[in-house]
Amino acid sequence: MKKITLLLLTVVSLIGLAACSSNATTKTTEKRHLLKTPIQEQATTMGTFIQVTVYDKGKTQAAKNALKITYQYNKWTTVNQSGSEVDEINKEAGIKPVNVNAGVYQLIKDGYNYSKTNVGYDITVGPLTSLWRIGFPDARKPSQSEIDAVLPLINYHFIKFDDAKHTVYLTKKGARLDLGSIVKGYVAMLMVDQLKKAGVTTGIVDLGSSSIYVIGNSPRSATSPWRIGIKDPNDPTGQQMGILQAANAHVNTSGIYERYLKVGNVKYSHELSPKTGYPFDNDIASITLLIKGKDSTNGDGLSTMIFAMGTKKGYEYVEKMKNVQAVFVDKNNKVYITPGLKNKFELTETKTFKIGKIADLKN
Template sequence: MVKMSIIGVTRAAVFRFLLTEWRGRLRIAGMFHKIKWLFISVAILLFIFLVLFLIFPDRLPRRVPGDIEDNRFLLDTVVSIKLYQSGRKDVLDEAFTLIESYENQLSRHKSGSEISRINTAEAGMPTAVSDTTRGLIKTALKYAEISGSSFDPTVAPLVDLWGIGSENPRIPTDAEIADVLPLVDYTSVVIDDDAGTVMMGKNGMALDLGGIAKGWIADRVGEFLIRNGEEHFLINLGGNVLVHGGKPGKKGNSAFKIGVQNPFEKRGLYLGFFTLDEGSVVSSGIYERYFESGGIRYHHILSTKDGYPVENDLAAVTILSKKSVDGDALSTTVFILGLDAGMKLVLSLEGIEAALVTRKGEVVLTPGAEEIFEKR
């Protein structure tokens, strides 16, 4: 009887063991089954995500990149470029490389530049230059004509005579000025597009595109950034400002605020601000480059009529335009013309607005400029 009980208990134990082992194996098999389907599900989701990314790349959530900015000394000034929500340093570096290449092409102070070769050629000898250089010279000559030669790209001999902005500025004699004034003559520049050449009509003549080149270069850099997908940026070429796309923020885009320098105060003290999403702001004035002698300030904006720094009722001019090249040429032109003639010229041009600061500190605005000006 006892023997039968032991056998029964043993059989029961073996049965329970086998049952437990079977359940364990089933449980493990179930886990492997679940894991297998988990991997399959993840693979399917990744495949779907990849397909959606290829078909609708702009619809998928993505991390917003940060802003990136750099400052370098080019074009004889501090150049600043800021790309908003970009983070693409390669594009930023290429933009500065582009500026440097234009400087090497258009600066009269760069040995071997196309402008330098034109200036050192004998009168009557054509110099072969690129379409780019000829195009910029033609634009400069257009503004010389519009301004009645107040703006003149052949002003280089006069600029060199004064040396304002150099280490050794000086007041030239009346005789010295009289000698170089005949060389300031934009009508003696001959452009031959068929031959691809530029020629100076008088020995001693020389081009200086400093009054227009920065604006032109700003436009080219802006075009480059847009081609490379940049949607929000600010370019500042030593006071030639070009903005695009508004300033992005958490609550959407806002307008850029561009300061109007107080010409009677140190740098960074503003009379007010222009607010704009798109376009160019360029300023010229008595505060930019100058030297003092005998208690008199001699600034760098020279009259092509008498050869001296311009003396009129204006202290500064700010031009708003779509293209920075227009603002660059017009800021100098309007300053030379003075308040009344300068304002008349601005009002005759489509798409141009201005703020003219008088010697008395009054800010005179065109109607369009008044709408976006915030007085400080």
């Protein structure tokens, strides 16, 4: 499931700073042994454009190695072409367990645990996404009878694990896993871990702009956070509506407007509810999470799960989490910011968007 685009302002602006910065900034950068022009490695895989940006000297191979992880997980998890481990699990649904590698096994377990929250997120949503095919040339609105036929196939309880054998078994014939909503966040963290082990202190891992991890502070100085632009969910190709400051954190966005199917005058988002068979019908236009520490293991899964809750319940859920903050944008162009972002978020498009009070929303 693709997400609303984030505009990473610093990819461009920091390169400019490195080239024409003040003496003070340049000296700070030199003391940190950072490059003026960063190392960048790019790839198109996992259904998106991926970029690794590193400012540490001598880390070209580290960036290349991090990028290799994306190719490997695309090979293991894609359901859009045959031969992946997840595709094998789906083919053997109701027949037999399938042995998978440790990384895929843990990824599916993460998805299973998110599904257990019972808020409308389920990684066995595959039969439904295969019907709608939103984001592909053959996308269409299924008939009600088609939707009714696949809804009984969507239930995370159909997933059975064997920790000793590393097997995954879908007990219901016709059930299908779809890891598109969580795999990018998982892979981003694997890439970050590998880069840090290789000695990278300053950089960006960007998986399609929906799952971004900023390593350390920005190259401007050892105390300057990165500045990440959050796009207008009503016009994701236009200007950003706000700027979020982040350092050594995972930033994830889920939303409804970038990837959709239009039938007549109705837009159908790719964010499908496994309970109704249709896009989630709530007030969220987009949600951006700022995640630190252990909670950043899979920000994609977390943002998708919270998206399913709606603004009020999602906001209250985030408030209970120690290492997670959020920016919610609702369909009325109201912006709700959790307390931890009070001095880290700036609303830049004030003509269209207004800061709202969460207490004014009904459940």
